[in-house]
Amino acid sequence: MTTTTLPTYDEAIAGFEPVIGLETHVELGTNTKMFCGCPTDFGGEPNTRVCPVCLGLPGSLPVANKAAIEATIRIGLALNCSIATWCRFARKNYFYPDMPKNFQISQYDEPLCVDGYLDVEVDGKTVRIGIERVHLEEDTGKTLHVGGATGRIHGATESLVDYNRAGIPLVEIVTKPVPGAGALAPEVARAYVTELREVIRGLGVSDVRMEEGSLRCDVNTSLNRPGEEWGTRTETKNVNSLRSVERAVRSEIIRQSAVLESGGRIIQETRHFSEETGDTRPGRSKETATDYRYFPEPDLVPLAPDPAWVEELKAALPEPPRERRKRIQEAWGLSDLDMQSVVNAGAVELIEETVAAGATAAAARKWWLGELARRANEAGIDLASVGATPAQVAELQTLVDGGKLNDKLARVVLEGVVAGEGSPTAVMEARGLAVVSDTGALTAAVDEAIAANPDVAAKVRDGKVAAAGALVGAVMKTTKGQADAKTVRELILERLGAG
Amino acid sequence: MSDLTRMTAAELAGTIAKGDASAEEVTRAHLDRITAVDGKVHAFLHVDADGAIDAARKVDAKRAAGQELGPLAGVPIAVKDVLTTRGVPTTAGSKILEGWRPPYDSTVVERLRDAGTVILGKTNMDEFAMGSSTEYSAYGPTNNPWDLGRIPGGSGGGSAAAVAAYEAPLAIGTDTGGSIRQPGAVTGTVGAKPTYGGTSRYGLIAFSSSLDTPGPCARTVLDAALLHEVMAGHDWRDSTSIPQPVPPVVEAARRGMSGDLTGVKLGLVTEFDAGEGAEPGVMAAFHDALAALTKLGAEIVEVSAPHFQYALPAYYLIAPSECSSNLARFDGVRFGLRVGDDGNRSLEEVMSLTREAGFGAEVKRRIMLGTYALSSGYYDAYYGQAQKVRTLITQDFNAAFEQVDVLVSPTTPFVAFPFGSRTSDPYQMYLADLFTIPTNLYGGPGISVPCGLSEGLPVGFQIMAPTMADDRMYRVAAALESAVGTLTPPSLEG
Numbered sequence: 002m003t004t005t006t007l008p009t010y011d012e013a014i015a016g017f018e019p020v021i022g023l024e025t026h027v028e029l030g031t032n033t034k035m036f037c038g039c040p041t042d043f044g045g046e047p048n049t050r051v052c053p054v055c056l057g058l059p060g061s062l063p064v065a066n067k068a069a070i071e072a073t074i075r076i077g078l079a080l081n082c083s084i085a086t087w088c089r090f091a092r093k094n095y096f097y098p099d100m101p102k103n104f105q106i107s108q109y110d111e112p113l114c115v116d117g118y119l120d121v122e123v124d125g126k127t128v129r130i131g132i133e134r135v136h137l138e139e140d141t142g143k144t145l146h147v148g149g150a151t152g153r154i155h156g157a158t159e160s161l162v163d164y165n166r167a168g169i170p171l172v173e174i175v176t177k178p179v180p181g182a183g184a185l186a187p188e189v190a191r192a193y194v195t196e197l198r199e200v201i202r203g204l205g206v207s208d209v210r211m212e213e214g215s216l217r218c219d220v221n222t223s224l225n226r227p228g229e230e231w232g233t234r235t236e237t238k239n240v241n242s243l244r245s246v247e248r249a250v251r252s253e254i255i256r257q258s259a260v261l262e263s264g265g266r267i268i269q270e271t272r273h274f275s276e277e278t279g280d281t282r283p284g285r286s287k288e289t290a291t292d293y294r295y296f297p298e299p300d301l302v303p304l305a306p307d308p309a310w311v312e313e314l315k316a317a318l319p320e321p322p323r324e325r326r327k328r329i330q331e332a333w334g335l336s337d338l339d340m341q342s343v344v345n346a347g348a349v350e351l352i353e354e355t356v357a358a359g360a361t362a363a364a365a366r367k368w369w370l371g372e373l374a375r376r377a378n379e380a381g382i383d384l385a386s387v388g389a390t391p392a393q394v395a396e397l398q399t400l401v402d403g404g405k406l407n408d409k410l411a412r413v414v415l416e417g418v419v420a421g422e423g424s425p426t427a428v429m430e431a432r433g434l435a436v437v438s439d440t441g442a443l444t445a446a447v448d449e450a451i452a453a454n455p456d457v458a459a460k461v462r463d464g465k466v467a468a469a470g471a472l473v474g475a476v477m478k479t480t481k482g483q484a485d486a487k488t489v490r491e492l493i494l495e496r497l498g499a500g
Numbered sequence: 501m502s503d504l505t506r507m508t509a510a511e512l513a514g515t516i517a518k519g520d521a522s523a524e525e526v527t528r529a530h531l532d533r534i535t536a537v538d539g540k541v542h543a544f545l546h547v548d549a550d551g552a553i554d555a556a557r558k559v560d561a562k563r564a565a566g567q568e569l570g571p572l573a574g575v576p577i578a579v580k581d582v583l584t585t586r587g588v589p590t591t592a593g594s595k596i597l598e599g600w601r602p603p604y605d606s607t608v609v610e611r612l613r614d615a616g617t618v619i620l621g622k623t624n625m626d627e628f629a630m631g632s633s634t635e636y637s638a639y640g641p642t643n644n645p646w647d648l649g650r651i652p653g654g655s656g657g658g659s660a661a662a663v664a665a666y667e668a669p670l671a672i673g674t675d676t677g678g679s680i681r682q683p684g685a686v687t688g689t690v691g692a693k694p695t696y697g698g699t700s701r702y703g704l705i706a707f708s709s710s711l712d713t714p715g716p717c718a719r720t721v722l723d724a725a726l727l728h729e730v731m732a733g734h735d736w737r738d739s740t741s742i743p744q745p746v747p748p749v750v751e752a753a754r755r756g757m758s759g760d761l762t763g764v765k766l767g768l769v770t771e772f773d774a775g776e777g778a779e780p781g782v783m784a785a786f787h788d789a790l791a792a793l794t795k796l797g798a799e800i801v802e803v804s805a806p807h808f809q810y811a812l813p814a815y816y817l818i819a820p821s822e823c824s825s826n827l828a829r830f831d832g833v834r835f836g837l838r839v840g841d842d843g844n845r846s847l848e849e850v851m852s853l854t855r856e857a858g859f860g861a862e863v864k865r866r867i868m869l870g871t872y873a874l875s876s877g878y879y880d881a882y883y884g885q886a887q888k889v890r891t892l893i894t895q896d897f898n899a900a901f902e903q904v905d906v907l908v909s910p911t912t913p914f915v916a917f918p919f920g921s922r923t924s925d926p927y928q929m930y931l932a933d934l935f936t937i938p939t940n941l942y943g944g945p946g947i948s949v950p951c952g953l954s955e956g957l958p959v960g961f962q963i964m965a966p967t968m969a970d971d972r973m974y975r976v977a978a979a980l981e982s983a984v985g986t987l988t989p990p991s992l993e994g
């Protein structure tokens with residue numbers, strides 16, 4: 002391909018209408034794998050979470066995990082899908098070393114959940130994303146190519162396979178094609194994945210962490226001229242963050258537009274998104290379509306979820322995140338913009354729990370989006386993993402409200418809490434950080450300051466009350482900041498007869 | 501003491517329980533018999549003498565301690581090499597698994613061990629249970645004890661021959677299209693395919709998952725029933741296992757042994773009785789047996805099963821389709837043979853070379869058939885259509901069982917044939933399972949019991965029953981056995 006100058010996004014989208022579609026894989030947080038009793042915990046030594054079943058040893062047979070079926074149905078219900086009253090697993094046949102049986106147990110033409118939708122907010126408007134299907138399958142292992150320069154299969158001297166991940170339950174959620182998003186298509190894609198993540202997190206069935214691969218996303222993109230039929234789509238893989246979802250759609254729109262504008266043709270292919278360059282590259286896979294030779298899995302019996310049970314699951318679903326956010330926004334009195342920043346920071350639950358623990362919404366928001374968000378950003382971690390709990394934040398605010406800590410001291414105490422030194426009260430006491438409220442000790446410090454600054458004291462006595470600031474500063478210095486500035490000021494004015 | 505190897509399993513269990521012989525003595529007698537005759541028969545791929553003696557001594561210790569023994573405790577048994585045995589080689593008759601020692605026991609084997617039976621070793625079979633003669637074993641064929649120049653049936657020819665040659669009183673087989681019953685028929689032994697789901701497939705190296713069924717091989721109907729009860733029953737590790745009690749097969753066999761079949765209706769499938777493709781000698785022996793059963797009080801009713809004629813083609817779409825997927829895991833990555841891994845070849849090349857070298861011609865033929873039948877654009881015409889035939893055959897069985905208690909037919913159209921006589925034309929080999937395949941497609945039980953000789957070779961009589969009514973066929977089989985007696989092959993000594 003020649004290296005022509007690519008158009009800007011605005012130029013690219015000007016002449017076309019995009020159609021997007023998203024395929025999302027979610028690793029369920031069940032205790033055991035999809036078809037065997039092996040644990041699913043993350044990060045074990047390679048090949049220590051395996052058994053004859055998930056290694057696909059000859060003679061072994063799968064047994065479906067009921068908790069995974071339940072989680073999938075709950076996801077389907079939360080996405081407004083119909084739940085099948087009878088469906089089957091199917092074998093997807095293809096050879097790959099990280100797939101122990103050289104087929105994947107998945108679902109084909111009989112998925113567990115079909116035909117739903119998810120509403121998302123983009124630019125103040127509601128966009129309804131149709132859900133084609135939600136089905137259950139097993140994850141593959143991981144292949145590590147060693148000895149080569151690139152860590153890829155080509156040029157590697159050895160390939161090592163870790164089957165710990167093989168057989169972990171995986172839910173695939175496929176949207177219907179989404180036309181009509183126009184220039185907002187990248188934002189719509191991102192908003193969908195963000196909202197989907199919130200829904201699934203709210204169900205408590207997965208930790209949905211894109212960076213750890215428990216939520217993976219493939220993005221389909223095509224362009225057509227207004228009024229014409231939909232164009233040929235490409236599938237972009239390796240999209241590993243919310244930001245990448247948006248960037249992948251944007252870059253694919255730009256690339257496809259350039260190809261079409263120059264009279265070229267879009268090839269139906271799999272492309273890989275590059276986090277570094279922000280663009281997509283063709284996958285290494287051959288252009289011939291793989292024939293997966295799907296057929297019903299004969300080792301498993303059909304699934305027939307009892308409609309009464311499904312109704313029970315439906316009745317027990319948590320409040321949808323979108324409705325919950327609206328309710329919370331009103332209760333907290335936040336502007337749309339403020340609420341958006343809370344959502345983007347992943348702080349909704351944290352603030353909610355902090356409020357439940359006794360803090361005001363404003364105070365809770367201040368701590369989570371201020372000091373704690375800054376620390377989480379610096380450390381490159383989730384806000385929830387920052388080291389402080391909602392209860393601790395509420396306790397901290399109680400200490401401030403009760404005059405035991407001022408704002409500055411509270412930040413120091415929070416540092417101790419995050420460092421694991423204990424509760425805010427414990428940190429305050431251990432570090433001796435409480436506000437000096439003993440007026441006897443303060444009076445001595447005030448008298449000392451007055452004696453040391455006779456000129457300033459004279460001005461205050463003469464009625465220039467503003468000059469008292471210098472004396473307050475001096476007292477704060479000798480008390481190492483542990484005095485309440487307001488009290489100090491009152492004391493100074495009182496001593497100097499200017500009150 | 502009489503020759504321990506000539507005793508039935510029921511007799512041996514009694515002998516051991518009474519203390520007339522120890523389980524170790526019984527085991528050693530059978531190991532000696534294997535040493536003496538298996539060079540001629542080649543029923544075993546692996547003899548686990550040490551494991552067998554250990555197991556026998558445990559039974560003897562248990563008895564010495566006054567603990568209660570199960571109905572088959574101390575009785576030696578041979579296991580088809582398609583069932584995994586922990587730490588003991590398991591090849592499924594294929595080069596691709598040569599030397600593989602499974603890290604786990606199949607459920608059937610686990611139940612055999614729990615019952616105190618003594619596993620002598622693993623028996624020969626057509627590679628991955630695909631065949632009707634053991635000629636497709638990668639380790640050479642098994643010879644029929646009745647005539648060493650003839651096939652012992654297949655795929656479980658090793659298990660049937662071991663029992664016929666008095667190398668073991670009992671054996672385990674697996675039946676996908678007739679692999680227990682047809683070898684039973686041509687070796688003059690009893691072979692039963694239980695209801696699909698009545699015996700666990702966990703640890704059975706899959707050929708065709710929706711058809712494979714483990715079952716017993718023995719020299720008497722009662723022995724088969726005793727083994728059936730020990731090996732059967734629900735297993736949570738096999739999702740297709742039926743969560744119901746085991747049908748009372750031992751009780752039924754004992755009842756049948758009384759020789760009274762008054763009121764029992766036997767269905768004669770008219771489409772089978774036309775005798776098309778069946779040898780006249782086989783049909784003659786079959787009709788003699790029918791006459792004998794009538795004398796015991798049974799009533800013969802003609803029933804029609806119009807779709808049975810499509811069973812063979814449907815089977816040869818379903819079984820290869822499932823096998824093409826089941827056998828994909830044999831790729832040299834995790835276990836078994838690996839060919840061409842010289843550090844230069846790609847993973848794909850190594851997989852390909854391994855499968856090329858590790859699989860025999862018949863296995864490759866079926867993998868190709870199945871791959872084709874499942875491919876996009878052909879699925880509906882082949883696999884989908886075959887599944888419809890399966891439904892129709894099931895309807896034929898259900899309709900027939902509204903009229904009769906069991907269906908009867910010859911087990912296989914011909915007696916043991918000479919080696920090499922059917923290997924050049926796959927269809928001629930496939931015909932061996934003409935009468936047994938419908939039962940597999942339906943999922944019900946079937947048993948083959950000896951009913952006489954044709955040209956000096958055994959003929960099998962098949963009895964088919966409704967699903968989970970395995971006891972019915974045992975009753976009729978035991979009655980027939982009481983009327984015609986058991987068969988004894990010529991001596992292998994000298």
Ligand SMILES: [Zn+2]
Pocket residue numbers: 034037038039050051052053054055056168
């Ligand atoms: Zn496992």
